[in-house]
Amino acid sequence: MKVVVQRSKGAKVTVDGIVTGEIQSGLVLLVGITHEDTMSDVRWMADKIAGLRIFEDESEKMNFSVQDVGGSILSISQFTLYADCRKGRRPNFMAAAKPEQAKELYDAFNNALSQLGLQVETGIFGAMMDVQLTNWGPVTIILESGA
Template identity: 50%
Template sequence: MRALLQRVTDASVTVEGDVVGQIGPGLLILVCAMPDDTAETAEKLAVKISKLRLFKDDGGKMNLSLVQTGGAALVVSQFTLAADTSRGNRPGFSGAAKPEIAEALYEVFAQHLGTLGVPVEMGRFGADMSVALTNDGPVTIWLDSAAP
């Protein structure tokens, strides 16, 4: 799986004029399932993200995790993280998992993150979403479970 994490002071997702997910301080997590991903992949990524020390301690250093700060996560599916831009000017997305597999893994990821003590809000899989956020720092981290 691939994930793009953005530390935020607030974030929300709107679909057809309705806010479907909204958080205060925490992480906006854009996730993309890849063809070889499994539920185990999704759970491991959730554990990794819950423990990443991306938040400032009293000394101003990034020493605290999402769980330690009591922050929330807004999880949004984003197949475009699988973009292949190696040929031409139009990205290809055939490297993303098929929608029915991707949706299931998106759900597993979000649910597992919740079991780790993180309050989770979600976007709507496959919908045309409007995502609003206030990036904090800015801190933006790219994760790919296939990377060594």
């Protein structure tokens, strides 16, 4: 499982011009699932992200998590995180999980974040989405389970 974490002052996702998810301050997550991922990866990733201390305290040190600051999550499925561009010019997505498996784990991931007390907004799995965000910092971190 691979997640690009972006600290955000605000973000939204639209599908066919309709807003399907929107947050104020919090994290935008681009979530990739590979065919080797399990529920263990989902739980590990949700716990890691919920407690990741990337929000600043009064001394401008990254000491607070999204839970600590009462932030929200905008979670976007993104199989392209598993693109292999080593050969040729067209990405190969063979490492990405098949849609059925990916959707099941993606939904479980969002549910795990919700169970940790976070408000989770999403796009629509498999849809063409437009994502707008204000990356705050900027702070962008790439996390991988099992790495």
